[in-house]
Amino acid sequence: MKKLIPIIQLKPSVEQAKNHAIKVTEKTFDISNKASGFFQEVANMFLFAAQTFKATFSRDFEFKEFLRQCYQIGNKSLPLISVTGIIIGLVLAIQSRPTLMNFGAVTMLPGMVAVSLIREMGPVITALICAGKIGSGMGAELGSMKVTEQIDAMEVSSTNPMRFLVVTRVLAATLMIPLLVLYADALGLIGSWAGANIKGDVTFILYCRQALSHVHFMDFLPAVIKTFVFGSIIGLVGCYKGYNAGRGTESVGKAANSAVVLASLLVIMVDLVAVQITDML
Amino acid sequence: MDTTKTAIADSSYVKTKKLVIDVKNLKKSFGTQKVLQKISMQLFDGENLVVLGKSGSGKSVLVKCIIRLLEADGGSIDIMGENVGGLHQDGLMEIRKKIGFLFQSGALYDSMTVRENLEFPLTRIKKDLTRAAVNEKVKEALENVGLLEAIDKMPAQLSGGMRKRISLARTIVLDPMIMLYDEPTTGLDPITSDEISILINDIQQKYKTSSIIITHDIACARSTANRVVMLHEGQIYQEGSLESFEKSEDMFIKSFFK
Ligand SMILES: Nc1ncnc2c1ncn2[C@@H]1O[C@H](COP(=O)(O)OP(=O)(O)OP(=O)(O)O)[C@@H](O)[C@H]1O
Ligand SMILES: [Mg+2]
Numbered sequence: 189m190k191k192l193i194p195i196i197q198l199k200p201s202v203e204q205a206k207n208h209a210i211k212v213t214e215k216t217f218d219i220s221n222k223a224s225g226f227f228q229e230v231a232n233m234f235l236f237a238a239q240t241f242k243a244t245f246s247r248d249f250e251f252k253e254f255l256r257q258c259y260q261i262g263n264k265s266l267p268l269i270s271v272t273g274i275i276i277g278l279v280l281a282i283q284s285r286p287t288l289m290n291f292g293a294v295t296m297l298p299g300m301v302a303v304s305l306i307r308e309m310g311p312v313i314t315a316l317i318c319a320g321k322i323g324s325g326m327g328a329e330l331g332s333m334k335v336t337e338q339i340d341a342m343e344v345s346s347t348n349p350m351r352f353l354v355v356t357r358v359l360a361a362t363l364m365i366p367l368l369v370l371y372a373d374a375l376g377l378i379g380s381w382a383g384a385n386i387k388g389d390v391t392f393i394l395y396c397r398q399a400l401s402h403v404h405f406m407d408f409l410p411a412v413i414k415t416f417v418f419g420s421i422i423g424l425v426g427c428y429k430g431y432n433a434g435r436g437t438e439s440v441g442k443a444a445n446s447a448v449v450l451a452s453l454l455v456i457m458v459d460l461v462a463v464q465i466t467d468m469l
Numbered sequence: 470m471d472t473t474k475t476a477i478a479d480s481s482y483v484k485t486k487k488l489v490i491d492v493k494n495l496k497k498s499f500g501t502q503k504v505l506q507k508i509s510m511q512l513f514d515g516e517n518l519v520v521l522g523k524s525g526s527g528k529s530v531l532v533k534c535i536i537r538l539l540e541a542d543g544g545s546i547d548i549m550g551e552n553v554g555g556l557h558q559d560g561l562m563e564i565r566k567k568i569g570f571l572f573q574s575g576a577l578y579d580s581m582t583v584r585e586n587l588e589f590p591l592t593r594i595k596k597d598l599t600r601a602a603v604n605e606k607v608k609e610a611l612e613n614v615g616l617l618e619a620i621d622k623m624p625a626q627l628s629g630g631m632r633k634r635i636s637l638a639r640t641i642v643l644d645p646m647i648m649l650y651d652e653p654t655t656g657l658d659p660i661t662s663d664e665i666s667i668l669i670n671d672i673q674q675k676y677k678t679s680s681i682i683i684t685h686d687i688a689c690a691r692s693t694a695n696r697v698v699m700l701h702e703g704q705i706y707q708e709g710s711l712e713s714f715e716k717s718e719d720m721f722i723k724s725f726f727k
């Protein structure tokens with residue numbers, strides 16, 4: 189009987205070990221599933237981008253739809269971008285003024301604000317707003333078209349939906365977002381003039397001259413190139429998420445939501461890379 | 470299953486008519502759910518083939534596989550002698566130009582007016598039509614479904630049944646050689662349903678189209694069918710003339726036709 193006791197005690201621990209092993213295996217499977225799901229998603233997105241690229245250069249470009257999309261993008265986001273642009277400039281000026289004053293460098297204010305607006309604030313903030321406004325719009329629009337079989341209907345009426353829906357939207361975003369960024373930069377400059385001039389009397393022309401004398405071509409060019417990339421990312425992600433929405437109306441919301449999240453994340457990440465590259469130049 | 474064979478042999482279509490759609494051993498599953506298993510069926514020139522089956526039996530999946538909105542897992546589909554499965558984008562587009570597809574959900578373009586909804590496929594498939602001819606055809610199609618007055622409305626302003634009829638107009642405006650109707654009369658009142666059934670017959674007479682009509686509506690089946698196929702559990706349960714179905718002693722079929 190004495191010999192049996194350790195066996196009885198051992199039994200639950202064997203059981204426990206087994207359970208533990210099962211749990212670990214399940215978790216490993218779970219993690220590896222998630223990981224492979226992520227890589228699949230990335231691969232699918234690259235495939236989608238490649239298909240879009242290919243469809244862009246095929247015959248029958250849908251020019252009318254492209255113009256309509258350009259108008260939509262500009263029209264939808266102009267008020268929002270205007271307000272944000274002015275406020276960003278204003279805030280930048282008001283916040284940097286005291287610090288610069290401590291160093292006796294208030295005259296640097298216009299140049300500093302202009303450089304930070306043109307290099308970073310303008311492009312990134314505009315792109316993030318557009319990711320929210322345009323990316324989600326595209327995700328929701330294409331998502332609902334997918335769910336209600338409108339994309340299928342296009343396909344059976346001999347229209348390539350990639351060409352009609354996706355290419356036009358991606359190109360429109362790629363073209364319009366840089367324009368919106370320039371517009372935001374300009375308004376930001378006006379805003380910063382107002383901010384810097386609360387107690388001063390510098391004319392706007394003089395202020396601009398001061399500001400832009402500090403901006404070099406190499407501040408400007410990488411920023412502009414970057415915005416084209418932002419634009420195409422926002423268009424691609426929005427369309428990808430919408431085009432690949434699941435079944436059921438619930439997936440429309442999901443598509444819109446994940447389009448915003450992914451597009452914003454990618455914009456920030458690309459910005460990081462872009463800054464590194466510009467730094468090396 | 471023996472009844473199936475005799476029904477085919479009886480059918481006069483087999484000897485006299487040309488094959489338009491030939492589905493052989495079609496298989497389709499979603500994940501582990503086997504929706505279609507070894508479906509073989511034919512559509513002959515000029516006939517109305519009614520496909521019956523319970524909700525969820527895979528009727529919509531079947532027609533979507535035929536027009537290749539869904540990729541089949543196995544088997545082959547020939548449309549007018551061409552293997553659809555092997556076609557590339559351009560070939561597929563050519564075949565699709567000959568086929569009209571009525572979606573079960575209607576699938577109207579939300580962002581376009583009724584007129585634009587009809588013009589969209591028309592101007593893309595028949596590129597040589599003049600502006601006046603396009604207008605004429607759009608009006609005619611809308612008149613056929615009795616909704617000319619809705620021409621400048623947006624789909625969101627229409628009732629469910631109206632959307633369905635506009636969707637039908639969008640399909641018939643192309644005068645296709647083959648029509649695939651996915652539940653053309655579901656959700657419509659009996660009077661409109663009858664009108665749609667008559668319209669389907671008219672189209673068959675006028676343009677000599679061959680049609681597959683998916684329906685639950687026995688009244689519609691009675692007035693349109695030249696031949697009937699019943700789908701059950703992913704397979705062809707029975708195939709034959711409408712009379713053979715009406716007279717059938719099979720409990721499952723009886724429950725449909727009571
Ligand atoms: N894209 C899809 N992904 C996953 N499952 C699908 C898909 N399409 C259809 N199914 C499944 O296939 C089965 C058959 O669907 P289908 O729409 O063909 O039914 P149906 O016969 O047309 O029914 P109803 O008469 O209600 O329209 C259903 O169980 C459905 O869940
Ligand atoms: Mg169906």
